[in-house]
Amino acid sequence: xxxxxxxxxxxxxxxxxxxxxxxxxxxxxxxxxxxxxxxxxxxxxxxxxxxxxxxxxxxxxxxxxxxxxxxxxxxxxxxxxxxxxxxxxxxxxxxxxxxxxxxxxxxxxxxxxxxxxxxxxxxxxxxxxxxxxxxxxxxxxxxxxxxxxxxxxxxxxxxxxxxxxxxxxxxxxxxxxxxxxxxxxxxxxxxxxxxxxxxxxxxxxxxxxxxxxxxxxxxxxxxxxxxxxxxxxxxxxxxxxxxxxxxxxxxxxxxxxxxxxxxxxxxxxxxxxxxxxxxxxxxxxxxxxxxxxxxxxxxxxxxxxxxxxxxxxxxxxxxxxxxxxxxxxxxxxxxxxxxxxxxxxxxxxxxxxxxxxxxxxxxxxxxxxxxxxxxxxxxxxxxxxxxxxxxxxxxxxxxxxxxxxx
Amino acid sequence: xxxxxxxxxxxxxxxxxxxxxxxxxxxxxxxxxxxxxxxxxxxxxxxxxxxxxxxxxxxxxxxxxxxxxxxxxxxxxxxxxxxxxxxxxxxxxxxxxxxxxxxxxxxxxxxxxxxxxxxxxxxxxxxxxxxxxxxxxxxxxxxxxxxxxxxxxxxxxxxxxxxxxxxxxxxxxxxxxxxxxxxxxxxxxxxxxxxxxxxxxxxxxxxxxxxxxxxxxxxxxxxxxxxxxxxxxxxxxxxxxxxxxxxxxxxxxxxxxxxxxxxxxxxxxxxxxxxxxxxxxxxxxxxxxxxxxxxxxxxxxxxxxxxxxxxxxxxxxxxxxxxxxxxxxxxxxxxxxxxxxxxxxxxxxxxxxxxxxxxxxxxxxxxxxxxxxxxxxxxxxxxxxxxxxxxxxxxxxxxxxxxxxx
Numbered sequence: 001x002x003x004x005x006x007x008x009x010x011x012x013x014x015x016x017x018x019x020x021x022x023x024x025x026x027x028x029x030x031x032x033x034x035x036x037x038x039x040x041x042x043x044x045x046x047x048x049x050x051x052x053x054x055x056x057x058x059x060x061x062x063x064x065x066x067x068x069x070x071x072x073x074x075x076x077x078x079x080x081x082x083x084x085x086x087x088x089x090x091x092x093x094x095x096x097x098x099x100x101x102x103x104x105x106x107x108x109x110x111x112x113x114x115x116x117x118x119x120x121x122x123x124x125x126x127x128x129x130x131x132x133x134x135x136x137x138x139x140x141x142x143x144x145x146x147x148x149x150x151x152x153x154x155x156x157x158x159x160x161x162x163x164x165x166x167x168x169x170x171x172x173x174x175x176x177x178x179x180x181x182x183x184x185x186x187x188x189x190x191x192x193x194x195x196x197x198x199x200x201x202x203x204x205x206x207x208x209x210x211x212x213x214x215x216x217x218x219x220x221x222x223x224x225x226x227x228x229x230x231x232x233x234x235x236x237x238x239x240x241x242x243x244x245x246x247x248x249x250x251x252x253x254x255x256x257x258x259x260x261x262x263x264x265x266x267x268x269x270x271x272x273x274x275x276x277x278x279x280x281x282x283x284x285x286x287x288x289x290x291x292x293x294x295x296x297x298x299x300x301x302x303x304x305x306x307x308x309x310x311x312x313x314x315x316x317x318x319x320x321x322x323x324x325x326x327x328x329x330x331x332x333x334x335x336x337x338x339x340x341x342x343x344x345x346x347x348x349x350x351x352x353x354x355x356x357x358x359x360x361x362x363x364x365x366x367x368x369x370x371x372x373x374x375x376x377x378x379x380x381x382x383x384x385x386x387x388x389x390x391x392x393x394x395x396x397x398x399x400x401x402x403x404x405x406x
Numbered sequence: 407x408x409x410x411x412x413x414x415x416x417x418x419x420x421x422x423x424x425x426x427x428x429x430x431x432x433x434x435x436x437x438x439x440x441x442x443x444x445x446x447x448x449x450x451x452x453x454x455x456x457x458x459x460x461x462x463x464x465x466x467x468x469x470x471x472x473x474x475x476x477x478x479x480x481x482x483x484x485x486x487x488x489x490x491x492x493x494x495x496x497x498x499x500x501x502x503x504x505x506x507x508x509x510x511x512x513x514x515x516x517x518x519x520x521x522x523x524x525x526x527x528x529x530x531x532x533x534x535x536x537x538x539x540x541x542x543x544x545x546x547x548x549x550x551x552x553x554x555x556x557x558x559x560x561x562x563x564x565x566x567x568x569x570x571x572x573x574x575x576x577x578x579x580x581x582x583x584x585x586x587x588x589x590x591x592x593x594x595x596x597x598x599x600x601x602x603x604x605x606x607x608x609x610x611x612x613x614x615x616x617x618x619x620x621x622x623x624x625x626x627x628x629x630x631x632x633x634x635x636x637x638x639x640x641x642x643x644x645x646x647x648x649x650x651x652x653x654x655x656x657x658x659x660x661x662x663x664x665x666x667x668x669x670x671x672x673x674x675x676x677x678x679x680x681x682x683x684x685x686x687x688x689x690x691x692x693x694x695x696x697x698x699x700x701x702x703x704x705x706x707x708x709x710x711x712x713x714x715x716x717x718x719x720x721x722x723x724x725x726x727x728x729x730x731x732x733x734x735x736x737x738x739x740x741x742x743x744x745x746x747x748x749x750x751x752x753x754x755x756x757x758x759x760x761x762x763x764x765x766x767x768x769x770x771x772x773x774x775x776x777x778x779x780x781x782x783x784x785x786x787x788x789x790x791x792x793x794x795x796x797x798x799x800x801x802x803x804x805x806x807x808x809x810x811x812x
Contacts, residue, residue, distance in 0.1 A: 045728030045736045077724050077736060079757060112721025113758055219707040220626070221722070222729035301625040301707070302807055309808025315518025316627070318483050322451030323628035330451045330483060351485060352519055395801050401708055402715025 001161045002254055008139035008155030009170045013193035014233030018131040018138050019145025020124060024110070025072035025117070026145035027124035029093060031132060032191055034233040036064035036105070037202040039209050041226035048075045048082030049106035050227050052090065056102045062198040064231050065099040067189055069107035070121055071146050071174070076112040076224040085116040092122050096129055105229050107187050109148055109174060112224055142172060146187055149176040149400055152269050156261035160254045164247045167194040167236040169254040173228075175218070175266030188213065188228040188262055194251055195234030197241045204252050205230045212259035215291070215388045217299040218270035219397070230255075267298075267389035272396030275307055276371045281321075282385045283334075283377040289326035290378075290386035296324030297374060298390025307372055308392035312363035314346045321376060332379030339369030349379060407567045408660055414545035414561030415576045419599035420639030424537040424544050425551025426530060430516070431478035431523070432551035433530035435499060437538060438597055440639040442470035442511070443608040445615050447632035454481045454488030455512035456633050458496065462508045468604040470637050471509035473595055474499045474531070477552050477580070481514040481522045482630040491522040498528050502535055511635050513593050515554055515580060518630060548578060552593055555582040555806055558675050562667035566660045570653045573600040573642040575660040581624070581672030594619065594634040594668055600657055601640030603647045610658050611636045618665035621697070621794045623705040624676035625803070636661075673704075673795040678802030681713055682777045687727075688791045689740075689783040695732035696784075696792035702730030703780060704796025713778055714798035718769035720752045727782060738785030745775030755785060 009015050009030065019028030038057050040050045057064070068089050075082050086106050094101035108116070131138070143153030157170030171190035196204070209228055232240075240251045268276040279297045284290035297303055300320040306313045317335060321328070331350035336343055344362045345353045353359065366372065415421050415436065425434030444463050446456045463470070474495050481488050492512050500507035514522070537544070549559030563576030577596035602610070615634055638646075646657045674682040685703045690696035703709055706726040712719045723741060727734070737756035742749055750768045751759040759765065772778065 041729075043725060043728040044732075044734060045724050074721070077721055077753075077758070079737065111719065112725055113753075114721075114761060221706050221708045221726065224721075224725050224728060300627050301803070302627045305804050305807035308804065311807075311809050313517065315480070315483055315520075315630075318451050319449060319518055319630050320627065322449040322630060323447075326450075328450060331485065347483075347519075352483070355520060393804060395804050397707070398711050398714065398799060398801050398804060401711035401717075403717050 002158050002257055005157050005159045005168065007136045007170065008143065008157055008172050009189060009191045010134045010136060010139035011157040012168045012170045012191040012233065013235035015191045016132040016134050017142040018128050018133060019142040020127055021145050025120060026070065026147065027121060027128055028069045028142045028145035029066060029125065029128045029132065030142060030189055031066040031097065032231045032233050033065050034231045035062050035196060035198045035201050036229060036231040037062055037205045038227060038229045039205060041223055043222050043224045045077055045224045047108060047225045048078055048086040049108045050225065052083060052086040053105045053227065060102050062202065063103060064105050065103035066093060066097060067105040067107065067229060068093045069146050069187060071148050072110040073108060073114055073116050074110045074112045074225050075108040075116045078113065078115060081115060085118050088118050089121055092125055096125060107227055109146065109187055109225050146174045148174065149271050150174050150269055154262055154265040154269065156258050158254050158257055160250050162238065162247050162250045165236060165238040167192060167238040169258045171258045171262050173262040173266055176269060176271050190228065190230040190258060192232045193234065193236035194232055194238045194240050196232040196251060200240055200243060200248060201230060201232055204255055208252065208256045208259045211256060212263040215295065215386065216263045216267045217295055217388065217390045218267065220299045264389050267391050270391035271400045272394040273391030274394055275392045277307060277374065277390045277392065278371065278387060279374040280385065280387045281376050281378060283379050283382060284384040285327050285380045285382035287384045287386060290384045292324040293321045293326035293376065293378065294386045294388035296320045298388045301393050304390065304393035307367055308394045310364050310367040312360040312367065314363065317374060326378065328378040328380055334377040334379060336375045337363060337366055338373045339366045340371060340373060342366060408564050408663055411563050411565045411574065413542045413576065414549065414563050414578050415595060415597045416540045416542060416545040417563040418574045418576045418597040418639065419641035421597045422538040422540050423548040424534050424539060425548040426533055427551050431526060432476065432553065433527060433534055434475045434548045434551040435472060435531065435534045435538065436548060436595055437472040437503065438637045438639050439471050440637045441602060441604045441607050442468055442635060442637040443611045444633060444635045445611060447629055449628050449630045451483055451630045453514060453631045454484055454492040455514045456631065458489060458492040459511045459633070466508050468608065469509060470511050471505040472499060472503060473511040473513065473635060475513035475552050475593060476527055477554050478516040479514060479520055479522050480516045480518045480631050482518040484519065484521060487521060491524050494524050495527055498531055502531060513633055515552065515593055515631050552580045554580065555677050556580050556675055560668055560671040560675065562664050564660050564663055566656050568644065568653050568656045571642060571644040573598060573644040575664045577664045577668050579668040579672055582675060582677050596634065596636045596664060597639065599639045599642035600644045600646050602638040602657060606646055606649060606654060607636060607638055610661055614658065614662045614665045617662060618669040621701065621792065622669045622673045623701055623794065623796045624673065626705045670795055673797050676797035677806045678800040679797030680800055681798045683713060683780065683796045683798070684777065684793060685780040686791065686793045687782050687784060689785050689788060690790040691733050691786045691788035693790045693792060696790045698730040699727045699732035699782065699784065700792045700794035702726045704794045707799050710796065710799035713773055714800045716770050716773040718766040718773065720769065723780060732784065734784040734786055740783040740785060742781045743769060743772055744779045745772045746777060746779060748772060
């Protein structure tokens, strides 16, 4: 049985955290000893902290003692200096904690192509460390410290009551702009007190990220700094040592639940967003096709602006599926939209259901909700499905990004 | 020698045209007898008029007598009725002209998923036909008739003085939103009075479209109705009958010149746009990589909003190239921006040139121009290049698309 609990990452046994934010510049530290796995951006311009963290985790066989994360400067496209600065962040924290720097995960988010103020970060470490705690408040401060243009802090945790005992999974994330993750998201730090074998940890994370963070789009820009780190403290005593065990399946479900909630929070808090869009595509020949079609729909600026303006211009949804690369025949698709309460059928097996004033009026009403569900069946006879999340495109997205650095 | 001339398509011998616009609903008719070639959207939801036109041109061996185009309704995703309506448009015009309906090209642009008002179109044919003319004014009315959210009519024509005699190439286009053409653009009708062999006509058009219309992005949405039709009237007497002839090369250059100017006009008049962006990528391993990188940069909402707001946040350009899929090493790229007069070096062989207030101030000034040039060298040792065009992303894009149909 899985159930939501409070406290975010600090609800997980073995995790302490804290963070501060000074103007645009925040710093968070999380300590938690255990097996660890990471997924990282596929952007060719991968940021320095990711290069260092990836190397460390690969070198040390998948183990972390702590994570340090700064906001306000992405330490991306900063060359040799950037790598030096990322290492300095790890070393400064490692020294204070009395651990090896290669057991520190490093993350950064903010402007690309600017040198890190490493002295500032060192000062912030000194402020943060004495406050490390396993409390809900400490979790809150940590979530806030990694925010950039995010409006709300993002965390989620669950407790699993399994036959092998109880364990927890909790995570925090930040998102907002430059969001179309490709193997990772802007920043997400996830913890479990289950005792998860390294190999399982890595494959579970990869699979969960594929279905959650990799299925959200704010603007279609894949960041240089996307990273999701997962650490298992083992403190609950629940052993996840075999892929075939029941608790491995329970762990996977719990992990996907946490990541999905964080992913939805990121999409909902996309820069300037007023609405969350969930698009489910069914009846596809391949899962890849279902993913392409659902992501094309939530990525389409025309769909996103129509949803912002409650414009019942559903033809744009069909057009987006059409250019997504997914295989289908326009005479066989079915389209429905809902707000979770009422729903309206727009296309049934290739035929427009009704395009009268009443139908379009109903659709306008549904589109005015805070959460909009788009359901499209490709009608290929295939059984594959995928769900993607996105947000509307608003004046505020333009405002925020027209003067981000200045 | 190629030189720009006035008159658009009506400058081409053998072409007569006229159009009217009544509220949102416009109709244009162009008569010109000759060999013809077309390229069409790759969107799976291909609109009815494109299906009919493509079939006609394939069936009749590449020949057109006239084109009929309506604006305000895309006749897309309209099923069997849509095909019937597209055929009715062709038949109605063919009857009046006394020609076979299969020699009529049909085009539509506007809202998707709405039944065409075929009676209205028949009435408009009767109004347009008596006014058909080969004048500059007739060309202007035709350009206006096919506009939707376009702010300016788009046409361009050139005259080529070749050793084999003089010939002309002229085209008109409409664009604005749902613009990331894939084998065609929203609507473009191009004419030449050279006598071009059918096979040459088709391959020339494909190649020219690949380098021009397929290199523009307004919002990354590929329309259901993209189409570019090229007709050669042969009236100049200049024979383009061999791929190896000098005049074939001259014809190709003239065609690319016209299509490039039309493509730039479409990008510049992108919905809500205030600026034209030209991005040239050099030093790529393959042309495909150069295309991916240059299009990713002009497609990036973050680059587009930064340019709208004169925000010197050039790191977003590097990030967009990074996720484009193009092969490169971030330590070897070079980036420069200019407004055609002054230019500023931002990155040289992987190193940030200068990030001081003066450089960023210079960059802000350059970004405030109406046309912005981005030059990126991928530094792979490869020699391939590509140029893409786009526009900025503004409040007005959101405004226009938040209530397009209502």
